[in-house]
Amino acid sequence: MKIQGRMFIWLAVFILITACVYGVWSKEPVGTTALFLGFGLSIMIGFYLAFTARRMDTGAQDNKDADVADDAGELGFFSPHSWQPLSLAFGGALAFLGVVFGWWLMYFSAPIIMIGLFGWVFEYYRGADQTQ
Numbered sequence: 001m002k003i004q005g006r007m008f009i010w011l012a013v014f015i016l017i018t019a020c021v022y023g024v025w026s027k028e029p030v031g032t033t034a035l036f037l038g039f040g041l042s043i044m045i046g047f048y049l050a051f052t053a054r055r056m057d058t059g060a061q062d063n064k065d066a067d068v069a070d071d072a073g074e075l076g077f078f079s080p081h082s083w084q085p086l087s088l089a090f091g092g093a094l095a096f097l098g099v100v101f102g103w104w105l106m107y108f109s110a111p112i113i114m115i116g117l118f119g120w121v122f123e124y125y126r127g128a129d130q131t132q
Helices: 002-026 029-055 084-101 103-119
Strands: none
Touching: 029 084, 084 103
């Protein structure tokens, strides 16, 4: 994670220089503001990654002699058969169509999005009593 932290910090430095040059040269406030916000986002991510890297063990990405197989292992649990992303995608598409055709479509898309979100969050929840 040290490499990623350094990359984001250097990216933030580049965006800051670009924002200053762009702001002085163009005198356009919207683009300058967007570049400064991009700088803030990059510096936050960079410092978070650098701070986290100090508390964790050295990963394979920080070792110059590492192979790809050195970073292998379990990455996490991923649901093999979830229908909830399809529900959220359909509700989101309907919501964006509401922006185009009329806000009345939000009345139909909001319940679909809420059902999909609720189902995704509680997909593997079986109750507090069944913890065995």
